[in-house]
Amino acid sequence: MNALLSQLGTWNWLILGVVLMAIETFAPGVFMLWLGLAALIVGVLSFGIVWSWQAQVIAFAALAIAMVPLWRYYSGHNAKPTDKPFLNKRAEGFVGRVFTLDKPIVDGVGTVKIDDTVWRVSGPDAPAGSQVKVVGADGASLRVELV
Numbered sequence: 001m002n003a004l005l006s007q008l009g010t011w012n013w014l015i016l017g018v019v020l021m022a023i024e025t026f027a028p029g030v031f032m033l034w035l036g037l038a039a040l041i042v043g044v045l046s047f048g049i050v051w052s053w054q055a056q057v058i059a060f061a062a063l064a065i066a067m068v069p070l071w072r073y074y075s076g077h078n079a080k081p082t083d084k085p086f087l088n089k090r091a092e093g094f095v096g097r098v099f100t101l102d103k104p105i106v107d108g109v110g111t112v113k114i115d116d117t118v119w120r121v122s123g124p125d126a127p128a129g130s131q132v133k134v135v136g137a138d139g140a141s142l143r144v145e146l147v
Contacts, residue, residue: 013043013056034071038063091119091137098147104128105144112142 020036042060051059086093094114102113105126111118112132123132123144132144 010043010046013039017043034067035064038067091142094134098131098133101128101130101132
């Protein structure tokens with residue numbers, strides 16, 4: 001094993017980088033990509049720097065540790081606004097709107113018809129036909145208050 005590590009060279013790092021990026025294509029999660037990129041950087045640096053295998057492994061570890069948090073920071077700050085912010089959060093799109101109760105709220109539970117869908121609502125008891133304002137969403141249930 002020691003002989004293998006002592007012969008660690010430029011091409012080994014480049015091959016490792018390509019292999020890690022290939023693994024990323026079969027098991028996507030954008031994690032192996034950064035490890036592969038760290039290996040490629042160490043391989044490219046090895047063309048110009050003559051360094052021990054220990055220094056190469058330390059450089060790879062440092063790059064790998066640094067790249068994942070940097071990517072998370074960068075990707076979180078570059079989220080583009082969308083024209084459909086409630087695409088997968090349909091219930092949250094109703095917050096602030098006023099609807100008429102379809103069925104009365106009894107023991108804190110009732111229903112309201114919105115477009116072609118009947119939604120479960122929770123809030124204070126109220127008769128059918130009352131106006132309610134949606135104040136929150138809990139999964140597929142809407143929290144309401146009387147208007």
